[in-house]
Amino acid sequence: MGGAFVAAAVLARLGGRIGLPTIPLFILAGILLGPHTPGVVLVSDPHDLEMLSALGLVLLLFYLGLEFHIDDLKAGGRKMAVAGGVYLALNVGAGLAFGFALGWGTSEALVLAGVLGISSSAIVTKVLVDTGRLGNPETKPILGIIVVEDIFLALYLAALQPILSGADSLSAALLDGGKAFGFLLALALAARFGTRVIGRLINTPDDELLTISFLGAAVLVAGVSEWFGVADAIGAFMVGLMLGSTTSGKRILKLVHPLRDAFGAIFFFVFGLSIDPGDLPGVVWPVLIAVALTLVMNVSAGLAAARIYKFGPEPAANIATTLLARGEFALILATMAAAAGLDARLSPFIAGYVLLLAIMAPLAAKQSFWLARILPGGKSGGPGGDAGASGTSVPERVSV
Structure with missing residues (x-):
């Protein structure tokens, strides 16, 4: 664990000197x-750090929830649902078509629909923090799309599991989906109506007790969410959403910041441990085609979201590039596919696809103004131009 922290820090420091984002370096x-490359093997089994990695994901999404207030959901819920639905229709639909075009099988195509269709919540969160865009107007639809994706994810996994396991019981699939949806509804109602009570329970002048309280709440609800068939990340996000609106919200935001950074680094480090570079050459062309397809679909979705919110070209470019990364959910699907005995090419394909987009997405997000120049209405020649809605300029926050 200590070696993982030091290695991530050293590479990030070196990369920071030449302007590289931290995510691909972690x-x-x-x-x-890791165990798949020659030389020093710091961690021979990625599962040794599995719990720390899960904690990193939970804290990343918990922090995101703290930044995303209830009022944002109430004010733009319909627009968020439409933007999220368009994003899923474009990307999941393209992933399904791509899967059938490869000819690897129907179950494999259903897996690829999820792999290509759903963004990495962890990487999206980190990109927003690293680029200082949490205060930008386009961040609301980005977060809204993430929430819609997580809701879809719960239902998708519930439907996919019996297919991969060979079960033919529709009632079992409907039961799992209903259980997941019911728990999501309970969390949403608690976030909407229980904030005052939750605020009284969590509030304390002692920082130590407050840290233990919010950390325990985030991890506990994340674990319970997983038991109900909902992604642990969305459970942590909902806890952050609740606590961010309480009187302790600003203090919690400050206290969780170093925890988020430290364990978030471990999450991406463990992600790297799971990748075997030796498996990648055999799936190079499918990976490159899938990446190109994802780029096209994300730009289309960014333009659609910008039209829904009446944004200019640069927010559209920010939406497209920020949501580009694929990550933790794709790796979960790779694990499920391997356990179900699906095509052996799936795992290396997913690893290569996720790795390439995990590297590209932070870099593309930082240089999104170049994409904005070629989008309809684009006039900006560099960062800072046409950043706001309807062509007005909104300055980016330099730090969070």
């Missing part, structure tokens, strides 16, 4: 020091 540290 992943690279995991690849170089």
